[in-house]
Amino acid sequence: xxxxxxxxxxxxxxxxxxxxxxxxxxxxxxxxxxxxxxxxxxxxxxxxxxxxxxxxxxxxxxxxxxxxxxxxxxxxxxxxxxxxxxxxxxxxxxxxxxxxxxxxxxxxxxxxxxxxxxxxxxxxxxxxxxxxxxxxxxxxxxxxxxxxxxxxxxxxxxxxxxxxxxxxxxxxxxxxxxxxxxxxxxxxxxxxxxxxxxxxxxxxxxxxxxxxxxxxxxxxxxxxxxxxxxxxxxxxxxxxxxxxxxxxxxxxxxxxxxxxxxxxxxxxxxxxxxxx
Numbered sequence: 001x002x003x004x005x006x007x008x009x010x011x012x013x014x015x016x017x018x019x020x021x022x023x024x025x026x027x028x029x030x031x032x033x034x035x036x037x038x039x040x041x042x043x044x045x046x047x048x049x050x051x052x053x054x055x056x057x058x059x060x061x062x063x064x065x066x067x068x069x070x071x072x073x074x075x076x077x078x079x080x081x082x083x084x085x086x087x088x089x090x091x092x093x094x095x096x097x098x099x100x101x102x103x104x105x106x107x108x109x110x111x112x113x114x115x116x117x118x119x120x121x122x123x124x125x126x127x128x129x130x131x132x133x134x135x136x137x138x139x140x141x142x143x144x145x146x147x148x149x150x151x152x153x154x155x156x157x158x159x160x161x162x163x164x165x166x167x168x169x170x171x172x173x174x175x176x177x178x179x180x181x182x183x184x185x186x187x188x189x190x191x192x193x194x195x196x197x198x199x200x201x202x203x204x205x206x207x208x209x210x211x212x213x214x215x216x217x218x219x220x221x222x223x224x225x226x227x228x229x230x231x232x233x234x235x236x237x238x239x240x241x242x243x244x245x246x247x248x249x250x251x252x253x254x255x256x257x258x259x260x261x262x263x264x265x266x267x268x269x270x271x272x273x274x275x276x
Contacts, residue, residue, distance in 0.1 A: 013262035017177075020121045028124055035132035054092075054140025058147070061087060078209050079238030080153075088144050089237045090206040090230040096137035097172050097226065098197045100130045104176035105183050106190050108272060116273050123265070126176045134169055148237060155240035160247075164236065167254045168229045174257030177265040184268070184275050204230055225253040 021028060040049055062084050065071050071083035078086050104126045108115060115122055148154065183189040204226050210218065221227045228250040235241055 009266070010259040010263040013266045014258050016266060017123050017127070017173075017262050020123045021127065024121050024124060027121070028128060031124060031128040032131055032135075035128050036135065039132070039136065050136060050139045051143070054137075054143050057140065058084075058088065058144065073209060074211070077211055078234065079240065085148070085151075085238060086209070086234060087207060089234045090204075092137055092141040092144060093168060093230060093233050094201065094204070094206055094226070096134045096141075097168070097229075098201070099137065100133040100172050101176055101179060101197065102193060103133050104129045105179040105193055108180050108184050109187070122269060122272065123177075123262075126180045126265075127173065130169070130172060130176050134172075145237070153238060153240065157236050157240045157242050160232075160236055160242045164229070164232055164247075164250070167250055171225070171229065171250070171254040171257045174254070174259070174261030176261070178261035181265040181268045181272075184272055200224075200226065206230055222249065225257070228253065 040047060065083045065087065069083075072081045073083055073086055075081045080086060107125050107129045108122065111125055114120055179189060179193065204224060205213070205221070210221070210231070213221070228246045232243065232246050232250060235243060235246070
């Protein structure tokens with residue numbers, strides 16, 4: 001009976017978050033607007049930084065890896081011999097993921113005064129923080145994709161990109177919900193997360209192709225929940241193919257993250273005000 005309640009709660013939690021988003025979409029839009037404008041408040045460049053930052057990253061990486069180091073990759077494996085294109089195809093999604101988790105982990109503590117004094121659908125807070133980060137990094141990704149179009153990489157496989165982005169966003173929502181709730185009770189989460197993200201980055205094939213990993217260790221890649229997403233971005237953008245098995249694995253990880261993370265958040269939410 002207890003197991004039944006757990007399963008029912010896990011199924012209901014993401015439904016609850018969806019309903020909150022639908023009912024309070026106007027409030028979400030207001031919070032989202034503040035989140036974006038707040039990033040550039042008081043700066044001279046304003047929204048131009050959305051373009052300047054990713055452009056500078058692309059130019060620096062291009063110079064270092066193409067002109068100075070002149071790194072080349074096996075085209076047959078990754079779809080291009082350019083290390084820069086391979087790197088950026090995985091790096092922009094990773095930055096959205098890692099920065100989103102970092103932003104959302106302490107977001108409930110950051111808004112403690114609002115949570116304890118105002119009746120607020122607090123599920124919106126992680127979603128707003130994460131949406132802002134994905135939007136900002138999405139601009140960089142859009143610039144990169146535009147360059148790929150100019151370079152002739154566009155294909156019908158790109159029609160899967162919206163599905164892939166949505167799955168990756170929902171996967172990150174689940175982790176953001178879990179970490180934001182956990183951080184309320186375990187403040188060390190904010191200090192521990194950057195260490196985990198640093199290790200996680202190098203365990204994910206972003207700066208190296210899978211072929212460089214010794215064969216006996218490759219099986220462990222499938223225990224890395226970010227791996228199928230990064231591989232799919234690289235594969236779709238550069239190799240112009242979509243692996244249905246990897247997509248299925250990514251969907252399973254998304255379901256696990258979303259069900260588990262939102263359920264954990266909902267179980268603890270009634271204690272937030274007491275601790276904050």
